Amino acid sequence: MLRVLVTRPEPGASRTARRLQDTGFQxxxxxxxxxxxxPVDAGLIPDDAVAVAVTSANALRHAPREVIAALAALPCHAVGARTGEAARKMGFSSVVEGAGDAEALADSLATAFPGKAIVYPCGRVRFPLFEQRLEAAGVLVHAMETYDTLPVRHSDGTILALMSGRPVDAVLLYSAKAAAAMQVLATRPALQGVFEKTRFFALSARIAAAFDDSGGKAIRVAEEPDEGALLALLPAPR
Incomplete structure (x- = not known):
């Protein structure tokens, strides 16, 4: 059975694990x-905001209840189905789902709201192109940072114990920060045996770019930035 390392944080990690198990992977x-x-102050939400843009479900999960209550009456434009589902669960009554591409969402919002103000719940660590595209089109973006992404460090001993000394067949990379951290792990001398023949798979080209392949580690990129396309890259279970 192919062993697949999941590097994303919870709650997504367990959800991915179940999906892998259901399709024959370990x-x-x-x-x-x-x-x-x-910390977020709901009083900072502009009175003239006409919509909410969300590119990460985490931005909604970490938002205070009073912030969600203040925003829920506005139309919510979500980057994809997973984020749209999270928005509905949080209480947004009008949710428009994109195809999973943040740049395409920015282009759509730029066309719909030139000269208007939108609220953008987001993480402290994020790709700037989304906001840059909107601002270039005259959309007033009020970024509301609801969460931060922090590294989790693991000792060689912890990783070797987790792997039971056996190699990993594939690694799934969901963020640029995780990709950079994974590249460091893969080159640690004590872990050479674990990652010597591992294949790496990234959710997007931007994430793949953060994985320095100078050590000869090949990486493949999902055709679309969604988990289904990422998992489709995995070799068939044996």
């Missing part, structure tokens, strides 16, 4: 990042 959970809630 998941191993090793989150390389974790999310931490940041």
């Amino acid at each position: 998941p191993v959970l090793l989150p390389l990042t974790e999310t931490a809630t940041l």
Whole structure:
């Protein structure tokens, strides 16, 4: 059975593990990042905001209840189905789902709301192009940082014990920060045997770029930035 290392944080890690098990893989959970809630003042929400944009379900999960209550009446434009589902569960009544591409969502919002103000619940660590595209089109983006992404460090001994000394067949990378951390782990002398023949799979080209392949580690990129496309890259279970 192929062993697949899942590097994303909870709660997504366990969800991915179940999906892998259901399709015949052996998941191993090793989150390389974790999310931490940041303080947010609901009073900072602009009165003239006409919509909410969300590119990460974590941004909603970490938002205070009073912030969600203040935003829930506005139309919510979610990057994809998973984020849209999270928005509905949090109480948003009007949710528009994109195809999973943040840049495409930015282009859509730029067309719909030129000169208007939107609220963008987001993480402290994020890719700037989304906001840059909107601001270039004259959309007033009020970024509301609800969470931070922090590294999780693991000792060689912890990883070797988790792997039971056996090699990993594949690694799934969901963020640039995790990809950079994984590249360091893969080159640790004590872990050479674990990752010597491992294949690496990234959710997007930006994430793959954070994985320095100078050590000869090949990496493949999902055709679309969603988990289904990422898992489709895995070799068939044996």
